[in-house]
Amino acid sequence: MAALRSELPDLMVTTYLHMTSRDQFRPAYTNIDGITIAPVSAPDVNFYRFLYAAVGEQWRWRDRLIMPDAELEAALAQPGTSISVMYVDSVPAGYVELVNNGCETELAYFGVRPAYMGMGLGKHLLSYGIERAWEADIRRLWLHTCNLDCPHALDNYLKRGFQIYKLHRYPMPERYQ
Numbered sequence: 530m531a532a533l534r535s536e537l538p539d540l541m542v543t544t545y546l547h548m549t550s551r552d553q554f555r556p557a558y559t560n561i562d563g564i565t566i567a568p569v570s571a572p573d574v575n576f577y578r579f580l581y582a583a584v585g586e587q588w589r590w591r592d593r594l595i596m597p598d599a600e601l602e603a604a605l606a607q608p609g610t611s612i613s614v615m616y617v618d619s620v621p622a623g624y625v626e627l628v629n630n631g632c633e634t635e636l637a638y639f640g641v642r643p644a645y646m647g648m649g650l651g652k653h654l655l656s657y658g659i660e661r662a663w664e665a666d667i668r669r670l671w672l673h674t675c676n677l678d679c680p681h682a683l684d685n686y687l688k689r690g691f692q693i694y695k696l697h698r699y700p701m702p703e704r705y706q
Contacts, residue, residue: 538676541701544683546691547671551663553690556656559649563618566657572605572612574598580614580624584640588678593638610637613661615654617645625658634662636672640679651681655689 548554569576578601581593593601605612609629615622623641627634636658641651662670672691674682687693 539701540676540698542676543673543697543699544675544693545671545673545695545697546686546693547669548659548690548692549669553692554659554663555688555690556660557649557652557689558656559653561617561648561650561653564615564622564650564653566613566615566654569612569614574602574605577601577605577612580621581638583621583642584623584638587643588640609634611661613657615641615650615657617650622650623654625654625661627658627662629662629665629667632667633669633671634665634667636662636670639672646679651679651685652689655685659689 578594581590584590596604604610607628609631610626611629612624612626614624621642622645624638625636626638628637629635639655639658641654659670670691672686674686
């Protein structure tokens, strides 16, 4: 664990991105056989935590793992929250979580499990999420990423048409150390 701590940056750098028009969206779908993406109508907390951990463990995602069950269940049940799971040959390969408040949508969580990285599935799933978000009558789609996320995340967001609107630097939170 000491070796891991020495590799962590001292600062958390959070990058905020948005699209203010559907016209900015540059989709990139892949043609791999066996891919399906399905909305989850009533997210189960345990299945959600499986997805969250499977996608985010290597990036030290912690927030939803330390959240009490009742609080997480309430967050997932919020009006405007939607979760879609990408399957490859019926195996969960990643997910995207959107939170719509009426006039804008946050792409709250998104990722692909490590075994499915490097196949173009990240851009495929991101394109799906962006397309779903713009199906609502919104003025803005936004997200944030940080220096603890996948090193390719920011590039993927920019290539899909997101634009950076804010950077925030602060000391690395203790829960990520």
